Amino acid sequence: MGEVLKVAMPKGRIYKKASQLFREAGIFIPDDVDDSRRLVIPIPEANMEFIMAKPVDVPTYVEYGVADIGIVGKDVLLEENRDVYELLDLGIARCRMSVIALPDWKPGIHLRVATKYPNVATRYFREQGEQVEVIKLNGSIELAPLIGLADRIVDMVETGQTLKDNGLVERESIFGITSRLIANRVSYRMKNNEIQELCDRLEKVMPGAVKS
Numbered sequence: 139m140g141e142v143l144k145v146a147m148p149k150g151r152i153y154k155k156a157s158q159l160f161r162e163a164g165i166f167i168p169d170d171v172d173d174s175r176r177l178v179i180p181i182p183e184a185n186m187e188f189i190m191a192k193p194v195d196v197p198t199y200v201e202y203g204v205a206d207i208g209i210v211g212k213d214v215l216l217e218e219n220r221d222v223y224e225l226l227d228l229g230i231a232r233c234r235m236s237v238i239a240l241p242d243w244k245p246g247i248h249l250r251v252a253t254k255y256p257n258v259a260t261r262y263f264r265e266q267g268e269q270v271e272v273i274k275l276n277g278s279i280e281l282a283p284l285i286g287l288a289d290r291i292v293d294m295v296e297t298g299q300t301l302k303d304n305g306l307v308e309r310e311s312i313f314g315i316t317s318r319l320i321a322n323r324v325s326y327r328m329k330n331n332e333i334q335e336l337c338d339r340l341e342k343v344m345p346g347a348v349k350s
């Protein structure tokens with residue numbers, strides 16, 4: 139058996155989909171892992187150890203090598219800009235990053251934009267040649283235009299339900315988002331066999347994979 143792979147797993151909605159994908163790929167994960175409050179979970183049956191992280195911190199653990207690989211949304215990768223390898227587009231947790239406003243939005247100068255993704259938003263509006271003030275929030279971003287904190291928000295849209303329920307409109311989709319498998323640069327060389335085997339297994343069951 140090869141070396142134990144340390145996997146940074148995002149807690150929350152991605153974990154549910156990622157663990158399902160791992161199971162479909164024939165990787166044994168005991169059922170009780172899903173409901174556990176433990177943060178470091180050895181999975182000897184799979185020769186892995188899961189590190190249960192806040193989604194936004196996954197690239198940090200992987201860059202520093204305390205996790206060999208990790209699973210993370212493309213949104214977080216683009217925001218965090220960490221020095222990691224992106225190995226696979228897993229095709230799960232699909233949504234999009236969009237610019238959102240009230241229906242009666244007006245173009246203006248010095249717009250205020252609220253978002254959980256200040257780097258992404260700043261880059262986007264700079265490329266558009268628009269001068270904006272970016273305000274970082276940590277959740278319930280849709281509140282900002284409703285109560286007058288910002289003219290626009292940059293946030294994720296999946297079903298569109300949150301926008302509908304709050305009377306907001308999607309002005310522009312900036313990029314599509316799915317979860318990615320990332321690796322630490324050194325681990326990728328030192329544990330190449332283990333990582334490659336995992337990639338091969340996942341590739342066969344990822345959404346969109348051609349089943350043989």
Ligand SMILES: Nc1ncnc2c1ncn2[C@@H]1O[C@H](COP(=O)(O)OP(=O)(O)OP(=O)(O)O)[C@@H](O)[C@H]1O
Nearest residue numbers: 149150151152193211212213214231232233294296
């Ligand atoms: N509808 C959606 N809204 C937000 N994120 C989604 C959605 N669908 C898929 N995702 C993906 O899930 C990730 C966020 O997961 P989750 O909502 O569990 O965590 P979080 O809200 O960032 O963290 P926390 O709740 O710990 O603050 C995003 O980075 C994105 O890649």
Ligand SMILES: O=P(O)(O)OC[C@H]1O[C@H](OP(=O)(O)OP(=O)(O)O)[C@H](O)[C@@H]1O
Nearest residue numbers: 277278279293294295296297298299300
């Ligand atoms: O298009 P929808 O299917 O409605 O999904 C999009 C919503 O989901 C996310 O919020 P999340 O549930 O992570 O809550 P938070 O950002 O307020 O923490 C995102 O920030 C949107 O608000």
